[in-house]
Amino acid sequence: MHNTAQLQQRIIEGLKEIDMPEFPQNLYEPIKYLLQIGGKRIRPLLTLLAADLFSVDDTDNALPAALAVELFHNFSLMHDDIMDNAPLRRGQQTVHEKWNPNVAILSGDNLLIMAYRQLAKCPPEKLPQLLEAFNTMATEVCEGQQLDMDFENMASVGIDDYLRMIRLKTSVLLGTALKMGAILGNADDNDAQHLYDFGVNVGLAFQLQDDILDVYGDPAQFGKQRGGDILANKKTYLLIKALETAGTDIRPELDRWLATDGPAEAKVNAVTVLYDRLGVRQAAELAKQRYIEQAYAALDAIGVHTTRKTPLRTLAQTLLNRTS
């Protein structure tokens, strides 16, 4: 087995080793730019940790699949940022801002193709299974992004629709990153599925935590402005739950705040008070906790000695306890 730091190092090296032509500059510079402004490289790490869980001695065997996952993730960021009209990504200008939307469309396309180029480097006998897992995930991520955009224009969204959307948009990528590692590590189908379920449930818990932290997190630690979701009327778990549960005593006030643009601090504070009165934080924490339990149950079910699972358990704990 390798330790997590070694694997992270291998991912960083692997990303640097990806063939990146100088020309055409407007096609490749944006890709280099987005890849080098970083991120935590959690997803490729999941692939390598999963392969390692089932005793792959040679990490290089799983590295192309891990890099495919990271390239795919960056492809979806580059295109989502255009669609979401986002000015910043990881504190830096987004590609469509720094260049223009056309450059971001085409470089994003090429990033997706580069992901498949990495996949094609995987052992041939594993290719059909890996492609099946990757393609299913890739389409689901598109479906999730479409639902997310659709929700913006819908008067009301249910909790189940919301959970379905975040499962597709963010969680299946974590599950698939792990499943691909399992496939490369020669795990049996049951174990691969357990690992997938572990990833999806961690992803769901992580997204709920994100919703909670937006309102209740320490801005200094969380790295974002508090209440950004409230100011954007974003249909998070908290808002959807609030709209579902607010009675005639609270609903009119909530609707009034949703219909106003500010002042920012007043809106964030007022909506937070309403959330507190409705207990939506507790509801979200409870849902998060349920996903965490399902995640650990799936991890426990994997037929490998429990000590081998420590790196994955530790990583999940790190992800799920960011500021609490």
Add this chain to the structure above:
Amino acid sequence: MHNTAQLQQRIIEGLKEIDMPEFPQNLYEPIKYLLQIGGKRIRPLLTLLAADLFSVDDTDNALPAALAVELFHNFSLMHDDIMDNAPLRRGQQTVHEKWNPNVAILSGDNLLIMAYRQLAKCPPEKLPQLLEAFNTMATEVCEGQQLDMDFENMASVGIDDYLRMIRLKTSVLLGTALKMGAILGNADDNDAQHLYDFGVNVGLAFQLQDDILDVYGDPAQFGKQRGGDILANKKTYLLIKALETAGTDIRPELDRWLATDGPAEAKVNAVTVLYDRLGVRQAAELAKQRYIEQAYAALDAIGVHTTRKTPLRTLAQTLLNRTS
């Protein structure tokens, strides 16, 4: 062997059989829309004809690769139309016009992923070779589109740069469509390469013909307004050649017309007269003829009885004699 009409029918059926979920509607409706407004399905036909050339009895063996090629082509159309700000495609509204650019970005992404889903259905033992061919082509097509956009903002473009651009943007897809069929038909590497060269050279000749027809074609037969490239100052083979060869007697007048927006008919007529004086049509016809000869030389070099090559030869002739 199958005849061309049978294979075309199989492609149309195959496209209808592609799994197309109802939901999310905004993700899949644009894909159905673009696929059903048609096109001649030349590229997937090339894949099936190539497989058939080397005696694949079961066309269904090559069908997924053929569909992958057609889906990829439609992906690139959907995204190129956004970048080119094109209002119409095959006489119908483009997806970004009928819906919006975000829908066209995401549906296009999903089309590309759907192309890979088809690829994944190919015989597993062929997958590595097919992926290698497809991925190389896919990146090249992105590079070609980037060069095409770059050229718009460049004061001067050389003929070699232009030929390189059209090779990447349009010709390698024809070559790769054929090569993939050859791989599936168990052709040896030499024959697969010859077939690829045939396709690339047909593609180059076809693009030069397109440049010529814009100015000299019969608008009724060609289906486009005459002189559209001239009005857009598009850097076609004709314009680049004209700028390269015009001396002090003609260049100032050419520059003057390039600097004006119209009147449309006057501009088209005047530039055509300058093209005639410079003999750029002949230069383009000569270049086109050279590519046609290279294409047929490549086809001749394939180690298969000449009668089996008839459908490919006939198709090339149809493509390359559209109005002459």
